[in-house]
Amino acid sequence: MIDIPAENSLQNSCERQERLLAEKRDALGEDHPEVLTAMLDLADCWWTQGRLIAARNLEEQVVEGRRRQLGEQHAETLKAIGKLAVTLAAQGNLAQARLLQEQVVAGRRSLFGETDLETLRAINNLAGTVASQGDLAAARELLEAVLATACREFGEQHPDSLTAMSNLAAILWQEGDRAEAYALQQQVAEMQSRVRGDSDTATQAAKAVLEMMERDTGF
Numbered sequence: 001m002i003d004i005p006a007e008n009s010l011q012n013s014c015e016r017q018e019r020l021l022a023e024k025r026d027a028l029g030e031d032h033p034e035v036l037t038a039m040l041d042l043a044d045c046w047w048t049q050g051r052l053i054a055a056r057n058l059e060e061q062v063v064e065g066r067r068r069q070l071g072e073q074h075a076e077t078l079k080a081i082g083k084l085a086v087t088l089a090a091q092g093n094l095a096q097a098r099l100l101q102e103q104v105v106a107g108r109r110s111l112f113g114e115t116d117l118e119t120l121r122a123i124n125n126l127a128g129t130v131a132s133q134g135d136l137a138a139a140r141e142l143l144e145a146v147l148a149t150a151c152r153e154f155g156e157q158h159p160d161s162l163t164a165m166s167n168l169a170a171i172l173w174q175e176g177d178r179a180e181a182y183a184l185q186q187q188v189a190e191m192q193s194r195v196r197g198d199s200d201t202a203t204q205a206a207k208a209v210l211e212m213m214e215r216d217t218g219f
Contacts, residue, residue, distance in 0.1 A: 014045040033076075036065045040080060043087075052091055059084040078107045082122055089129045098133065101126040115153045117160060120146050124164055127171075136175050143168040157191050159202075166206065173213065185210050 021038040028035055043058040063084055066077040082104045089097035105126055108119040123146050131139035143164055150161040166188045172181035189210045192203040 010045070010048060014042070014049060017042045017045050031065050031069065033069070036062045036069075036080075040083060043083065047087065047090075052087055056084065056087045056091070059087055073107050073111065075108075075111060078104045078111075078122075079118075082125065085129070086125060089132065094129055094133050098126065098129045101129055115149055117154070120150055120160060120164075124160075124167065127167065131171055131174075136171055140168065140171045140175065143171060157195050162188050162191060162202075162206075166209065169209075178213070178216075182210070182213050185213060 017038070021035070021042050024032070024035045024038050039058045039062050043055040043062070046052075046055040046058070059080065062080045063077070066074065066080050070077050081100050085097045085100035085104065088094075088100065101122065104122045105119065108116060108122050112119055123142055127139045127142035127146070130142065147161065147164040147168055150158060150164055154161060156162075156165075165184055169181045169184035169188065172178075172184065185206065189203065189206040192200065192206045196203050198204075
């Protein structure tokens with residue numbers, strides 16, 4: 001059997017998604033909910049290809065469509081805004097991304113509460129943008145809250161708890177608290193190994209970060 005390169009598989013997937021979107025537009029019209037969902041799916045595919053400008057264009061259209069149909073505070077609107085914010089952050093537009101992410105966090109808190117998993121993920125995304133802006137103290141505070149809530153509600157071995165723990169370790173490392181950062185990352189690597197096994201990509205990624213910390217001459 002001939003292995004198909006991953007990039008070809010992704011290209012085929014995006015082309016299928018483009019055809020699906022075109023079919024839905026023809027059958028249902030531009031603002032139909034299924035069309036907007038297909039647009040977001042295609043934007044995700046383009047994002048993976050690195051086509052951020054094209055992805056952003058689709059995401060902006062979906063946000064406007066969701067706002068018209070569902071209002072600003074609907075979960076599907078907030079989901080689309082969150083995706084757009086991640087794209088803006090990846091393009092370096094951190095100020096606008098942060099404003100949108102703060103809106104998403106506030107909206108999800110109002111609708112679903114502080115302990116909702118998607119709320120915690122929105123706060124985690126906001127923390128990443130805040131850190132990219134250089135406000136490490138604020139990012140640390142956000143991540144500490146996410147980690148505490150995720151561990152309490154879902155357990156420390158939950159994937160979102162481990163993500164928050166790893167992100168917090170990265171912030172602590174940047175702040176110079178390297179002993180605490182190393183200890184946290186070591187926990188992440190050990191729990192990923194126990195839960196997922198040593199061959200899992202998440203385990204390998206956690207161990208790679210740990211090895212980077214060990215190689216760093218400042219540690």
